[in-house]
Amino acid sequence: MRHLIILAALPVLMACADAEPRVEADAVDPSTAVAGEVEKSEMADMGPGVDLTTLPAGAYSAEMGHAYIQFSYDHQGYSRPILRWSDFDATVNYDPETPENSTLNVVIPVASIDSNVDAFNTHLKSADFFDVATYPTITFASTNVEIHPGGHGIVTGNLTIKDVTRPISFEGTINKIGKSRSGTDMFGLSGTGKLKRSDFGVDLYAPLVGDDVDLVMEVEFQKDE
Template identity: 30%
Template sequence: MTKTKWALDTAHSSVDFSVRHMMIANVKGSFNNFNATIEADPTDLTNATIEFSIETGSVDTRNQDRDGHLVSADFFDVENHPTMNFRATDIEKTDEGEYNVTGDLTLRGVTKPETFVVTFEGQGKDPWGNEKVGFSASGSINRSDYGLVWNAALETGGVLVGDKVKINLQIQAAKAE
């Protein structure tokens, strides 16, 4: 099969994350505004073109004060860095429908290689005859690698916010016209 252009279906996709809080629990959040450029044979992603862009100001942790802090210069610095971007540079098939997708992640003006495990979840037609595909992706990054170093020491030892951020994406896309 040849490469096909796929349009991201944002109503059926999500970008979620979690990070340790107070060294005792995980706090979850998501980004509400994101887009992707996908050109791929969904049954063999090894030569796919994948680019992803997330509006950092669309962070949503269900806590307005925390979201306000996250968009500030202490974290995402949305005023100077309104998006984070990922562009795949290498895709390795690891099993049937499973891939390691490595690419350049740019966050807060810093670009580093990161690898995400991507699973092809399936392909089919919706009730209106539109061809759809689904993928999931997971991985983690160290926020300090990107200059997100704000923290607070805890009286009991340790820090308020963990360095490791777990990332989970659920992606549905429609065959572009």
Template identity: 35%
Template sequence: MTKTKWTVDTAHSSLDFSVKHMMVSKTKGTFHNFESTIEADPDDLTTANIEFVIDVASVDTRNEGRDNHLRSEDFFDVEQHPKMTFKATNIERTGEDEYKVTDDLTICGITNSETFSVTSEGQRKDPWGNEVAGFSGEGKINRSDYGLTYNAVLETGGVVVGDEVKISIEIEAQKAT
């Protein structure tokens, strides 16, 4: 198959994260609004062009006060940095449907190279005859590498917000016609 354009179905896709809270539990969240450009052969992602633009203000942790704090200057500073971007720079096959995707990730105007594990979940025709493909990805980043350093020290030791952020991506894409 040749490389073709794919449109991400945001109703069946998600960009989620989790971070340690109080050194004992995890707080989870998602970004609801994002756009993407994908040109790929789902059978061989090594030549794919993949880009995402995420609306940072769409962050949702199921707590309005926390979401507003994340949008503030203490964290994402959405007034100055409304978008987060991801652009794949290298894709390496590591197994039959497994890949390592290295990208330039930009958060708060700071760009770093990150690597995510991605699995091609397969392709099918939907009930309307459209070709769809699924992809799952996961990785982790260090939030302080992006200037996200807000924290508070706990009386018993440790900090309120962990530095490691785990990222999980589920994508359903439809072949563009």
């Protein structure tokens, strides 16, 4: 069974290895302000979703033929580059009796980052940014799940990049519940989130290159056998 973390990856941009001591969150206080916190009023702006009550309980893993985590940021005002990870593990444990006890976990191998430019990929993996040799993974572990009418919800959890852990929230929509061609239960999820890369020590070239990062997740999950 795959191990997870959504983010986001999740997510999740350039990091800088500076000489100053890194601030690490040994214990994240859930009562503190959450990065990218989603206002419930924003749910009305989301597209139509489907009710989760028909989804069977159990563990679901990302079907990597239809799973995407990407992020974008402002590049000196000229454009918003779109980067993605080509590999990650994501797992949902769904509890229909008490949906708030459901969990989402994601693990992203940072080396799978893809900017569509080989030289940039190499630079992103270096100590200037993600420092893959020292910090090979990004993780997300949910701490709270809110399920709202119409197939919408908010997932809050701890995002860890370069050993810096901070709370972050993602808003999501359940697009469809059904079965795969082989008869396996499955569902599709669209999610979005925001973070500041400087919160994770990934602030090289900021503010010339934007500090705000937009995350997008499109994942189809299938029930584990």
